[in-house]
Amino acid sequence: MSEDRSARVNEVDAADGGAMATATRHALEALAAADWLRAVVLASVAVALALGVTAVLIAISGKNPLVAYAAMVRGAVGSIDRIAFALNKSTPYILGGVGVALCFRARVINIGAEGQIAVGGIAATWVALNIAASSGAIVIPAAIVAAALGGAGWAAFAATIRLTRGVHEVLCTLLLNFVGLLLVSEALHGPMGEPGAGFPQSPLFKRPAWLPHLLAGTDLHIGILIAVFAIVACHLLLWRTTFGFRLRVLGASPAAAAYAGVSFPRCAFAVMALAGGLAGIAGGIEVLGVHYRLIEGFSLGFGFNAVAVALLASINPIAVLPAGLFLGFLEAGALAMQREVGVPSSLVFVIQGLTMVFVLCAIGIGIRQQRV
Amino acid sequence: MLEMRGIHKRYGPVHANRNIDLTVPLGKIVGLLGENGSGKSTLMKVLFGIVRADAGSITYKGRVLAGHSPRESIAAGIGMIHQHFMLVEAMTVTENIMLGWTRAGRWLRPREIAELIDGASCTYGLDVDPHATVGRLPYGQRQRVEIMKAILRGADLLVLDEPTSNLSPPEAGRLLEAMRRLREQGRSVIFISHKLGEVLDICDDIVVLRDGEVTGRCSAAGATRAELAHMMVGRDVTTPIHRVSRDPGPEILAVTGLLHTDESGVERLREVSFSLQTGEILAVAGVDGNGQADLVDAIAGLQRPDQGRVSLAGRDITRWSVQARLAAGLSYIPVDRSGTSIVPGMTVEDNLALREFNRVPLSRWCRLDRAGFRALAASGIARFGIRAGGPDAPARTLSGGNQQKIVVAREVGRNPRVLLAFQPTWGLDPGATRFVIDQVLALRQAGGAILYISAELDEVLTLGDRIAVMYNGRLSEPVRREETDRTTVGLMMGGFAPT
Numbered sequence: 100m101s102e103d104r105s106a107r108v109n110e111v112d113a114a115d116g117g118a119m120a121t122a123t124r125h126a127l128e129a130l131a132a133a134d135w136l137r138a139v140v141l142a143s144v145a146v147a148l149a150l151g152v153t154a155v156l157i158a159i160s161g162k163n164p165l166v167a168y169a170a171m172v173r174g175a176v177g178s179i180d181r182i183a184f185a186l187n188k189s190t191p192y193i194l195g196g197v198g199v200a201l202c203f204r205a206r207v208i209n210i211g212a213e214g215q216i217a218v219g220g221i222a223a224t225w226v227a228l229n230i231a232a233s234s235g236a237i238v239i240p241a242a243i244v245a246a247a248l249g250g251a252g253w254a255a256f257a258a259t260i261r262l263t264r265g266v267h268e269v270l271c272t273l274l275l276n277f278v279g280l281l282l283v284s285e286a287l288h289g290p291m292g293e294p295g296a297g298f299p300q301s302p303l304f305k306r307p308a309w310l311p312h313l314l315a316g317t318d319l320h321i322g323i324l325i326a327v328f329a330i331v332a333c334h335l336l337l338w339r340t341t342f343g344f345r346l347r348v349l350g351a352s353p354a355a356a357a358y359a360g361v362s363f364p365r366c367a368f369a370v371m372a373l374a375g376g377l378a379g380i381a382g383g384i385e386v387l388g389v390h391y392r393l394i395e396g397f398s399l400g401f402g403f404n405a406v407a408v409a410l411l412a413s414i415n416p417i418a419v420l421p422a423g424l425f426l427g428f429l430e431a432g433a434l435a436m437q438r439e440v441g442v443p444s445s446l447v448f449v450i451q452g453l454t455m456v457f458v459l460c461a462i463g464i465g466i467r468q469q470r471v
Numbered sequence: 472m473l474e475m476r477g478i479h480k481r482y483g484p485v486h487a488n489r490n491i492d493l494t495v496p497l498g499k500i501v502g503l504l505g506e507n508g509s510g511k512s513t514l515m516k517v518l519f520g521i522v523r524a525d526a527g528s529i530t531y532k533g534r535v536l537a538g539h540s541p542r543e544s545i546a547a548g549i550g551m552i553h554q555h556f557m558l559v560e561a562m563t564v565t566e567n568i569m570l571g572w573t574r575a576g577r578w579l580r581p582r583e584i585a586e587l588i589d590g591a592s593c594t595y596g597l598d599v600d601p602h603a604t605v606g607r608l609p610y611g612q613r614q615r616v617e618i619m620k621a622i623l624r625g626a627d628l629l630v631l632d633e634p635t636s637n638l639s640p641p642e643a644g645r646l647l648e649a650m651r652r653l654r655e656q657g658r659s660v661i662f663i664s665h666k667l668g669e670v671l672d673i674c675d676d677i678v679v680l681r682d683g684e685v686t687g688r689c690s691a692a693g694a695t696r697a698e699l700a701h702m703m704v705g706r707d708v709t710t711p712i713h714r715v716s717r718d719p720g721p722e723i724l725a726v727t728g729l730l731h732t733d734e735s736g737v738e739r740l741r742e743v744s745f746s747l748q749t750g751e752i753l754a755v756a757g758v759d760g761n762g763q764a765d766l767v768d769a770i771a772g773l774q775r776p777d778q779g780r781v782s783l784a785g786r787d788i789t790r791w792s793v794q795a796r797l798a799a800g801l802s803y804i805p806v807d808r809s810g811t812s813i814v815p816g817m818t819v820e821d822n823l824a825l826r827e828f829n830r831v832p833l834s835r836w837c838r839l840d841r842a843g844f845r846a847l848a849a850s851g852i853a854r855f856g857i858r859a860g861g862p863d864a865p866a867r868t869l870s871g872g873n874q875q876k877i878v879v880a881r882e883v884g885r886n887p888r889v890l891l892a893f894q895p896t897w898g899l900d901p902g903a904t905r906f907v908i909d910q911v912l913a914l915r916q917a918g919g920a921i922l923y924i925s926a927e928l929d930e931v932l933t934l935g936d937r938i939a940v941m942y943n944g945r946l947s948e949p950v951r952r953e954e955t956d957r958t959t960v961g962l963m964m965g966g967f968a969p970t
Contacts, residue, residue, distance in 0.1 A: 340837045341829045347817065348825065354811040357773050358803070359825050360793035 138413055145457035146425070153450045157442055167440045174435020175428040181435070183319035187389060189427025190322040191216065191398075194381035195405030196423050197333045198374025200414040204337065205346040206353070207367045211257055211272025212378040213402025214279025215250040219379025220386045221286055222249030224301055224393040227308035227386070228291065235307040242308060243325075243383050250379015251372040253279060258371035262364045268371075276402055284395050291393060299395035310388035320388035326423070329377055333416040346370060378405065407455050426451065472497045472659055473518075473628055478527035480513050480683075487513040488524070489683045495628060500650060500660040502674035502691070504667070506703055506900030507871055510683040511663050515630050519551050520544045531628070550621025551630045554637075556613050560606035564588065567605055568620050591622055595652045596645070610758070611642035618649065622658075629653065630661045635669055639758045640928055640961035647673050665703070665900065667696045668929075679703055704902040712908060712933055715916060719936065720749035723920045724770070724889045729779035731765050739765040740776060741944040747889065752911070752921045753949055754935025756928060756960050762944040763924045764806070767893045770922070771803040772796045783889065797826055800888035804878055804895045808871065812878045815867035819859045820848035822866045822877050827885070851880035855910075872903030883910050890914060890921045896930065908934065928961060942966050 154164035175185050195212040202209035223246040230238050257271040286292075287299040294302075310320040337343035345366050349356040356363065381401070386393050408426055412418035433447030473495040480488040488510045495501045505511045516522040518529060520539040529536040531547055539547070558567050565585045585601035592599050597615045605613060614634060621629055631650075635643040650660055650673055664670050670677055671691055679687040679702040687702035724747040731740040739762045747753050757763055768774040770781055772793040781789045783799055791799070805811045813822055824833050824844050832843040848862035857876045859869050866874055875895065882890060892911060896904040911921055911934065924941075925931050931938055932952070939949040940963035947963060 339839050339841070341834050341839060342837060344821070344824075344828050344839060347821075348814060351814045351816050352810045354807065355814045355825065358771075358793070358805060358811050359828075360772075360797065 138418070141461035142411065142422075142458060145461050146454050148457045149450050149453035152453050153446060156446065156449060160442065162440055162442050167436050167442045170439040171432035171436040173432075174439070175432030177435075179314070180317055181431060183314060183317035185428040185431035186319055186323045186424075187427075188431050189424045190326045190388075191381035191385055191401050192404050192408045192426050193323075193326040193419055193423030194329055194384070195378045195401055196408030196412065197330055197416050197419045198377035199405045199409040200412060200416055200419055201333060201337065201346065202370050202374045203350070203409055203414045205349040205366055205370050207370055208267075208269045209254065209257075209272050209371055209374050210269060210402060210406055211254060211275050211279075212374070212381075212405035213398050213400070214272070214276035215253045215375040215378035216382035216385070216398040216401050217276075217279035217283050218253040219246035219250035219382030220393055220397060221283060221291075221382075222246050222379065223383035223386050224286075224291060224304075227304045228301065233307055235309070235311065238308045239310065239387065242387055243380055246379045246383025247376040248379070250382060251376035253379070254371040254375020255368065257375075258368045261371075262368060268367075280396065280398065283393065283397070287393060287395055293392075301393040304387070304391050308387060309391055310384065318389075320384070322384035322388050325380065325384065327420065329380070330416055330420050333377075333419075337416055342366075342369065404451075407451060410455065411458050472532060474528075474530040475514070475518065476528045476530075478514060478517055478529075479525045480510075480517060480522065481525055486683045488517065491527070491680070491683075491685055493678060495659050495661060496676075497659060498654055498657045499675040500654055500662055500673055502670040502677040503661055503663045503680065504665065504670055504677055504699060504703060505680035506665060506902075507898050509680040509703075509900075511680055512632065513683075514680070515551065515632065515661070515663065518544070519549060519630065545624055545626070548625050548627040549630065550618075550624065550626025550628065552614065552617045552621065552632065552634060554632055554634075556617050558605045558613055558616060560604075562605060563601070564599055564603050564605060564608075564616050564619075565601045567616060568601075568623060572624060574624075587623060588619060591619055594656065595619075595622065596649050598645075609642075610637050610760075611639070611646070614638075614646065615649065622653075626658070628659045628661065630663070632663045633665075634662070635664065635666065637759055637926070639964040639966075640957075641965040641967075642758075643669070667699050670699070671696065681705060700901050704900055712905075712912070714912060714933075717750050717916065719751035720918065722746050723749050723784055724922070725780075725782045726766075726770065727780045729766065729769055729776045729781070731762075731769060731774070731776045733765075738944050740769065740779075743779070743944075743946045745939065745946060745949055747920045747922060749888070749920050750915055750918050751936045752915050752923050752934050754931040754938050755922065755924045755941050755946065756931040756938065756964050757924070757926065757941035758964055759926055761941045763893065763941050765944075766941070766946070767803065767805070767891050767922070767924065771801065771805075771891055794829075798830075801891070802882035802885065802887035802889070803891045804882050804893060806894040806897055808874055808878065808898075813866050813874045816865060818863045819852070819857065819866055819869070819877060820844045820862040823848050823851045823881050826881060851877070851884060854884065855880040856906075872899050872906070875899055875903060875907060879907055879910050883914050886914075886917065887919055890919055891924075892921060893924045894926060895923075896925070896927070928957060928964070931960065932957060940964055 157164040157167050174181060176182055195216060199209055199212055223242040226242040226245045227238060230241055253275060257268060257275050260266050260271045261268040284299060287301060291301045293300055310322060313319045313321055313324070337346065345361045348359055348361055349363060349366055353363065382398060385397055390397060404426055408419055408422045411422035411425070429450060430447055433444045436442050437444035475491065475493040478488050478491040491514055493514065503511050513522065517524045520541050520543060523538065531549065534547065536547065559570065562570070565581050565588060568588060569579060569581070569584055588599060588601040591597065597619055599612065599615050599619050605616060608616070618629065634646055638646060647669065650662070653660055662670065662674055671694060674691045677689055677691055677694060677699065678685060679699060681703060727744045729740045729743040732738050743766055745753065755763065765774065769776040772791060780787060783801060788796055788799065809815055814825065824847060827833055828839065832840060833847065834840055845862060851857060852859065852862065855876045857880065858873050866877065895907045895911070899907065908930070911923065915921055923934055935952050937949040937951055938955055938960060940947045940960060942963060943966065
């Protein structure tokens, strides 16, 4: 009897809904495409507005904004070397940002990338200094894995405080950032410091521990490849695995997650550890690929930028790639602008900050439309 | 007294109101009938000045209202009673009524106001104690405080938006009585509802809306339920419910001595016990907020009871996880669609898979099987007639009825041993309501056991093999449907013990 009825319902639907359903589907597809397009347009408008306002600031400081921006563009993409520099800059932002994006997906507000990067850097340094292997094929993977474990452990520490003691994760991740930074100083003033150097830094790593370069003659190391790989992996994780499904449900509605039997503590712990691991890898790549040693404050500001990247990407893993590149190139360009035109590079923070404000406004406009 | 002409209101591509005319004569009750989303609320928001119409005119007592604010509407003599009350819980009735009422004067004169309240209480049969603290009053009384507020502020036209949906039958009866008194005093009422019986009972004229358009107008005298339902949904839905008598089988779910106290120290469940047999519907009547939510959550595993035991097919599941209960054949339709049983931002297929995404054939190991999702969606959409833009359309683009079809497809489609249905027809139009009820009955026929919780007396009486009433955290002893009647259940919902 029930089948009878549902069959009848279907007939009714088919009769008056067939053509309509097709039309609706086309309309929805167009809308979905438009959604994507809209995100890009909104982000571009936000960036343009930020650049516009900053131009005014540059003009006020007595420089020609057009000249300054030209220098900035040259500085970012003017030569292979500069592109390599910008890509290296982008790598930690991408790795940190994609982890933060996953956390935000599940409504876990992890702002501790900075500390996680710091601890990852310490772990990688320890391996690089203490494993006396002559082959990079052993030292580098070992150091990266150690960095991942270090970052993951640091994030897991914050998650444990959150889940067992109920301290909000914003607080514990933020405060552990300072602890992480101080751990670096502590290590450099103690066991890992270079004897005799007047500077808080570790000894230079031996050659095998240096990240191999992608392009001979430039500084471009393989970090960017790791970052791209991480992006793809996180994208698949979010959309193609049960864990990703859990994160999405959790982020969309905690009540629905409870109803679906998704455990918040387990998911929150796992996603924090994952994000921490990615941030830790970013830290490892910084010490192994850029500085070839641990130096004090090497992760300063990375945590904020990771959050910025995640938000700029509307917490979409794939979009973290362009967002992270954008920030990396912006920073590289700003440094060149400072050198060539004499505009203070602190203006880059102004651009960043303004972009964030405008993007967040744009997200505010579009947030109801977001697909999870 | 009120004339609305050619009201047009568009939200993006959706015509919420299309060329609507509404006339309310002096001293009459006009019923505004329609499904959810038919445009009733929009029309009233236009009237009250909360939203602005794209076209059309409003004349009230000979004055044209255009571009008016809610404040001006109140001043003009229109009173609106929302479903969510605008009362300060910590204050007394008198204080609430004085609040923001400029004519109460600059100096507070609580005694005079209290006398006014007492007077109006008698005139309109509202029975409001001016000295009571609002926070301690039950829902029905708070509603009467709101009505009092509107009347004292000089409202000659009262708009009541779904006023009976949270009332027990005796309270609803009192409200209808108060409305009659208002009419006798020469005031007009617009009564918004989707309950046909009440509308027929009390209104003088009835206006039916569907998809933003007026699909029928008639005087209540001479109209029938079937006609009204037809105007409301556009097709016949009142064919009698087909119910086969069936002997219940062995006990499948046993609940004993559930106790639960919430964080604020309120006892939500007090010694709730019952048992459920296969092929049986146990219908639980009760006004919202009497512990039903805690009961279903305890059985479904969303909340641990402080004490008591739940067993399914002889196994103690009190401490089982939601997933384990699900695997053991326990389905659950929660009351809250937007956010619990449906994730509006996720696609139709994700929503269909919401509770079993981590099991074959929807996933293997940790990898989602998108083909499995697609197949599940295709069969669900076909079998339950879900109207959607496609399996990958976001659930929020679906109507409430179709969203509930997703939930039903997910929870009933898996042929559960026990189904917990918590107000599964809440907020649905008659067509969708009927669909849900038919599915529940089909499940019973197939041998499923159903705990059906509802605030609708009609549903409880038509569906339940046995009927119990939940009041203030206690569940009455279930009785066979033949052994009880409307009045008894209605009284018990209001807290009166059966005699």
